[in-house]
Amino acid sequence: MNQTPKTMAVVEMREAGGPDVLVPGRRPVPEPMPGEVLIRVTAAGVNGPDLVQRRGHYPPPKGASDLLGLEVSGEVVAIGNAVQRWRPGDRVVALTNGGGYADYVAVDATHCLSVPDTVDETDAAGLPETYFTVWSNIFLPGPIPQGGVMLVHGGAGGIGSTAIQLGAAMGLRVHATVGSEEDAAFCIEAGAERSIDFRHEDFVDIVRSAGGADVILDIIGGDYIARNIKAAAPDCRIVQIAFNKGSKVEIDLMPLMLKRLTLTGSTLRSRSAEFKARVARELEEQVWPLFAAGRLRPVTHCILPLEQAAAAHEMLEAARHRGKVLLQPSGSVEGNASH
Known part of the structure; x- marks a missing residue:
């Protein structure tokens, strides 16, 4: 049986401002709504829009989590009503409307894709937002x-x-x-x-x-x-x-x-759920096979613990990275590493 805890580690914004406004916190684990899956996060990508939201200029869509984090990889641990494709235990990557800087995140099931063949699950966290x-x-x-x-x-x-x-x-x-x-x-x-x-x-x-x-x-x-x-x-x-x-x-x-x-x-976050679902399908059909063929590869600059989100933001703002910067919750099995 799934032993999902009641609360989880997150990184919150105290207020709009510099990287130092990002602080560790705890929140209840979200419940998946109809059409959503709950993912135990293996890693979360850090992206430019996260920095803009932290500065107070890119608010989340109505009903979305106020936590930063627009992409994750991880394991489906629960599903809401009307979810057909995914089941607990499936390993996925997902585009989120927010909430990725956490141990768990609820995501529209149609915005999830299988982890590409030949790609490490941690590295895969850096794929959805950019692709x-x-x-x-x-x-x-x-x-x-x-x-x-x-x-x-x-x-x-x-x-x-x-x-x-x-x-x-x-x-x-x-x-x-x-x-x-x-x-x-x-x-x-x-x-x-x-x-x-x-x-x-x-x-x-x-x-x-x-x-x-x-x-x-x-x-x-x-x-x-x-x-x-x-x-x-x-x-x-x-x-x-x-x-x-x-x-x-x-x-x-x-x-x-x-x-x-x-x-x-364009901005991706404000696009409709249907549009993002279409992009997810096209990526899985036309792009994901290119990873197995060796024509694409994830590019991970480094992997930092979730609680070091402020350091990750400083790295992006100083352009001290080549490829993706990822955050990893302490409960993930991979541990801290860099590529």
Whole structure:
């Protein structure tokens, strides 16, 4: 019989602010609602939106947990009414609306996927947020020319390393911007055709010399927005998913018309449950097999204990990571490790 405890360890926000507002706490273990599963967390991913929520600018959807944490891996320990696919004992990864920084989290059952073959369950915690984001923004909206150029900004981060791998696996020529020689080598190993050191090189000139970008994934914003338009090939789709350098800019939109460009953006958390379920199905059918084939791999920078969430946030804010930073509850069998 399942021996789920009544309370669990969590990391809470005392208030909006810096990483020091994240503190250990205890809460009741949630009950799975109809259509949900309760997961005992093996590990939880740390992502950029967590940092934005911690600063007070990315509130959870109505009815979602106020705890941070948008992705987990772990074991299903209980199911709500109307859950058909999953059963207690199943090992899954899941996209959450919040609540991942905890021993247990209740998740929409349709937002769960099996742990990919050949992938360690702990490492798998770093897959859902980035793969849901990249797939839904780059590949789900429509085809990209085979052999086309994909420009990824922030290539060494979690989103960036996922976009590089997935783009290369889908036959694209990936160019990635980076801030160091080490990051450049990391991106080439991940599958990028060209790493561009933004401190010394102009990505606009380099990408245009390659024929121009057919799709651009940008987390930087600011002056990169106008430069992306210059780097774009005709019919390019420019996707904005964050604004590390700011969202208020003045740009000339004439090239948008002349090149027939699409400038778009999205946030994943606010999308409907049905949309996320569709992305989950497509990932499991079209992307998860690429792990077993050796064409994709998880990229874990380090694994920290859950109670060190503040240190994880400091690491992301200082861009001292390549790939994903994960948190692991003390009850997980893997223990603390780094890759």
